[in-house]
Amino acid sequence: MKARLDFRKASPQGENAMKALHMFVRDCGLDHSLLELVKLRASQINGCAHCIDMHTKELRADAESEQRLYLLSAWRESPFYSDRERAALAWAEAVTLVAESLVPDDVYDEARKQFSEAELVNLTLALVAINGANRLNIAFRTVPGSHQAGRRQAAE
Secondary structure: OOOOOOHHHHOHHHHHHHHHHHHHHHOOOOOHHHHHHHHHHHHHHHOOHHHHHHHHHHHHHOOOOHHHHHHHHHHHHOOOOOHHHHHHHHHHHHHHOHHHHOOOHHHHHHHHHHOOHHHHHHHHHHHHHHHHHHHHHHHOOOOOOOOOOOOOOOOO
């Protein structure tokens, strides 16, 4: 695969806007590993190889188990995720697939049992950020493989 263009260099102001959103999400108070799980799941749904590579590496650096990484796409059939993680993953899928799902009431109700209003808004902003990053990386064919855990890039 060959990159089409480097969107970060082509639009520095756009890069700064994305970076600001990602920095807010990073510092919003939600658990880093939870955020990485939902980012990875959204990236799996969207088929963003660059982001799948990045968030898998970040989770491994955080000592996430291989088993949980392998089973993430089948989290509903796996006993290895907490109720809070399940609610976040269901929310991530519904928000990522918003045109299909319209974010069902039962998914919202489960998420509200696990997250405060502010936490749910911040989780949703994390999904806005990762879905935006997925679209940029897919559209401009960002080549996966170069990310090193701990060295965060702006448009994840």
